[in-house]
Amino acid sequence: MNEANMNKKDAKPAKNPKADLEMMYIDEYLQGKGYSRKELAGLPEQETTRLMIEASQYASFRLEELESRARLLTKIHDGNDFS
Numbered sequence: 869m870n871e872a873n874m875n876k877k878d879a880k881p882a883k884n885p886k887a888d889l890e891m892m893y894i895d896e897y898l899q900g901k902g903y904s905r906k907e908l909a910g911l912p913e914q915e916t917t918r919l920m921i922e923a924s925q926y927a928s929f930r931l932e933e934l935e936s937r938a939r940l941l942t943k944i945h946d947g948n949d950f951s
Contacts (some may be wrong), residue, residue, distance in 0.1 A: 886931065893927035894920075 898904060901919065908916045 889934075890927045890931060893930045894923040897923040897926040 895905065898908070898919065903911075903919065908919060911919070
């Protein structure tokens with residue numbers, strides 16, 4: 869095996885910070901409900917689905933909130949008007 873093929877084989881997938889943050893928010897929501905992602909496997913499918921939909925919606929809201937704050941801070945920092 870040549871060096872180029874070894875590097876491809878040993879290469880790890882790039883981290884996706886947004887995906888990591890989304891999973892953190894999902895875990896945060898589930899913990900607030902008294903569950904972990906592992907514990908969902910022991911629940912009825914309908915309950916698991918409901919909790920994951922709610923957790924995903926919560927994570928989406930929190931990510932959008934974070935992105936909105938970042939845009940606002942960028943505008944403030946750049947001195948742009950708010951129109």
